[in-house]
Amino acid sequence: MISHLQNKRLKVFMAKLSSIQKNLKRMKMAKRDASKRQALKAIVMDKSLPIAERFEATLKFAKLQRNGAPTRIRNRCELTGRSRGYYRKFKLSRICIRALANEGKLPGVVKASW
Structure with missing residues (x-):
């Protein structure tokens, strides 16, 4: 899992x-x-x-x-089962999204800069 x-x-x-x-x-x-x-x-x-x-x-x-x-x-995070802070697009919680994005494991996700 x-x-x-x-x-x-x-x-x-x-x-x-x-x-x-x-x-x-x-x-x-x-x-x-x-x-x-x-x-x-x-x-x-x-x-x-x-x-x-x-x-x-x-x-x-x-x-x-x-x-x-x-x-x-x-709706629950696919990795952790966390129910709060869930993003439908990724089927992950905000914490997992941040961790995976920082490691570069989510294609197309980059830190915001303007």
Whole structure:
């Protein structure tokens, strides 16, 4: 997971492993339930359907597991699992970006100078 960061200057601290595993579990659940959620949501939002059918869909939607919702997923650094200071473009935290950029391991990233 962090093989290319194994040098003397950069110390890597991992996030709590249970938090990382919990987030991975949520990602799998969200991927698995995505089509079901989308179908139920479409039924609930369709005003042309009878109110009873829409209400049934609402109840089914409420019975789905909350951890299967995409909003429960937290973006985490690929190297350390850190959840704060996350940059989507790199899928890394600000600390890892800075360390890798200083070592020249991120192509196209240079220090700002003007």
